[in-house]
Amino acid sequence: MNLLLQQTNKLIIAATFTCFLLLAFIQEAIAQNWASKHAMSPAAYQNEYDEMKAKGLKLASITGYTKDGKELYAAIWNKKAGPDIATHHGMSADFYNKKVDEYRKLGYKVKSISGYAVNGTAKFAAIWEKNARAPWDEKHDMSGEEYQAAVNSFDKQGNRLNFVNGYVVNGKEMFAAVWEKTTGNDQVARHNLTAAKYQEAFDEFTGKGYDLKVISGYEKSGTDLFAAIWEKTSGPHWSARHGISRFNYQHVVDNMFYQGYEPVYIDAYAANGTDNYNAIWENTKMKASDLAKFDAAAKNYMTTQGVKGMSVAVTKDGRLVYAKGFGYADPETKEELCPTHSMRVMSISKSVTGVAIMKLLEQKKLSGLDKKVFGPGSILGDVYKTPEDQQWLNDITVRSFLHHTSGMRSGNGEPPFNDATATHDDAAKHLLGRKDLQDSIPGKKWAYSKLGYFWLMMVIEKLSGQTYETYIRNNVLNPSGIGQSMYVGLATGEIKPGEVHYTPHSNWNMDNYAGFGGWVARPMDLLKFLGRFDGQASPPDLITAATYDTMMKTTPLNGSRAMGWVVGGGNQGHRGALGACYSTFAEIGDGFSIAVIINSPYKDDSSLDKMHNGIRDAVKAVSAFPSYNLF
Secondary structure (H helix, E strand, O other): OOOOOOOOOOOOEOOOOOHHHOOEEEEEEEEHHHEEEEEOOOHHHHHHHHHHHHHOEEEEEEEEEEEEEEEEEEEEEEEEOOOEEEOOOOOOOHHHHHHHHHHOOOOEEEEEEEEEEOOOOOEOOOOOEEEOOOOOOEEEOOOOHHHHHHHHHHOOOOOEEEEEEEEOOOOEEEEEEEOOOOOOOEEEEOOOOEEHHHHHHHHHHHOOOOOOEEEEEEEOOOOEEEEEEEEEOOOOOEEEEEEEHHHHHHHHHHOOOOOOOOOEEEEEEOOEEEEEEEEEEEEEOHHHHHHHHHHHHHHHHHHHHOOOEEEEEEEEEEEEEEEEEEEEEEEOOOOOOOOOOOEEOHHHHHHHHHHHHHHHHHHHOOOOOEEOOOOOOOOOOOOOOOOOOOHHHOEEEHHHHHHHOOOOOOOOOHHOOOOOOOOOHHHHHHHHOOOOOOOHHHHOOOOOHHHHHHHHHHHHHHHOOHHHHHHHHHHHHHHHOOOOOOOOOOOOOOOOOOEEOOOOOOOOOHHHHHHHHEEEEEEOHHHHHHHOOOOOOOOOHHHHOOOOOOOOOOOOOOOEEEEEOOOEEEOOOOOOOOOOOEEEEEEEEEEEEEEEOOOOOOOOOOOOHHHHHHHHHHHHOOOOOOOOOOO
C-alpha cells in the first residue's frame, strides 16, 4: 500500500467567523442529532463532553492540537447507532499505552488517535470502540520510514489501515495508525504530501471513485503536510475541506449545515500562526446533483457578472430548505461568504416599512391610509410646517407614499443621506427647504420615490412614539423570530461585526436611509420575514387577512405596485440596487420563495433579472428538497 499526503482541495476548503476568532463554536443540529465544536481548552472540552453525553450524543471524532503553546481540542458528537465507546484526552505516551492494554482486555479497539505536541512532549487523544470481531493493532510515535514499513508489513498480513494521524514533536514528523485484520473495499493511503501533492492525489483518487475517509494535517519547518486514506465505497454523498484557518472555518461549517451536510470527521493542526482544520461531511438529505444545480447557477452568474460574493436562501412552504454563500464576504482578506453574514438589502427596506405601516393601521395608531401626512390636522403637520411655496405637499396621503403616487421625486443623494452626523430631523428639515421635491401632482402619476419612504419612516416614528427600528423590531422582527442579524445600518456607513464588506464600499448614512434602503439582513431573515406577511396559512401571518389584502392592493397607476411590494402572477417580492449592494426576494410559485444578495456591482442592466432567474431555475430543477426546516 502506497502512502502520501494532502493539499488544499479547492472544491472543498473551509472558513471561520471573523468576529469570534478566539471563541469556540458549536453547531447543534436539528433535533440534537449531532454537534460540532472547535478551539476548546481541555476544561471546556471536558464540559462539552459531559453535556453532550447527558444529551445522548456520542463522541464520533476528536483531534488535539496546540496553538501558541495552548492545548486545544475540536470534536464531533452524534446520535448514530454503533458500538459502545471509551475515550481519553491529554494522555502521555505511557498513559496511552496503559489504556490500550486495558481496553484491549475489555474487548475495545482503538478507533481513532490524535497525536500533538505540548511543551515538546507528545500527547494523545483517542477513541476506543467495543470490538468482539477481528484482531487489530496500533502503533504510534513512528517516523515516516517506520510508518511506511509498518504499512507494508501489515498489508502483507492482510491487515487494513483503518486510521492514520500525523503530528510533529520537536521538529520531527511522527505517525500513529490503526490496522484491523478484515476484508473490505479497495483503499489507498498517502502521507508526507505537500498541499499541491495532496490535491493531485485527491483529484486522482476521487476521480476513480474513492471516498476520502481520513485526513490528517501537520506542519514541519513551515510546510503544511498531509496524510490521508481513501476507500472505494458507495456510501452517502460527501464533501471535504482541508487547510482551513480558524478565520474561515466557521463560515464553511455554516455553509455545509445549510446544505444538509452533517460532519463525520474533524482534524486540526497549528501552522502559519493559526490553527487549521480538515473535515469531512456526509449528506443524506440532498442529492449531489441537486446541490450542483445551485453551484452552477451561482458560478455562472458570478463569473459573467464579475460578482465577488453572493448569498442565497430558499424556503418551501415557509421552511428553510437551503442556504449557501458563494465567493467572499471580504475579497481583500479572503473571508468566505456564508449564510450567516448580514448584507445590505437596499430597497427591500420598503417592504419592511410597508409592513410597519400596516401594523400601525391594525393597532389603530394610524386612523387610515388616506390620512394626510403634511398640513393642518395631518400626521406630521405639527412637527414639520409646510413651506408657503410647497402647498402641494398637503395633498399627500400615507397611501400615496406607499404606492409611489405622491408626486414627490425620488432621492438623488441629498447631503443628509451622506452625512454621518445628520439625524432624521436634519434630513426632514433639509428636504422641506428644497424647491425641487415635486415631480408631479399628488395622485396623478406613478413615479418611484425613495423620499416617500423616508417620510413613511417619519410617520412610523411619530405615530408609534418609538424610533423606526425599535418599532419594527418589537412589532415585526421579534414576532417573526428574526434576531439581531437584521438591523438598520450605521449612520457612519461603516459595517457591523458579521456584516460583509462591500466592493466598493459606500459610506451612506444608513440610519437616514432606513425607511427606503437602510436595512441589513441575511437572505434567510428576508424569507422568514416574507413568510409572516405573505397571506399563507403556514407560518401564520402577523397581520389579518383583511390587512394583507389591503397591503397587496395595487395602484391603478401601476398594476404591479402594491404597498411596499412588487406583485405579479399571484406572488410578491421586491428588489434593491445601489452601489455595490444588490438584492432580490420573492415568491416563485409552488410554495417556494428565494432571497439573493450580492456585495459588489454587476456588469449589465439585466443583471438583477439574471440573478433572480438563475436561482429560480435552479430551485425548479431540484428533484426534491428535504422535509426539514433549517430556520
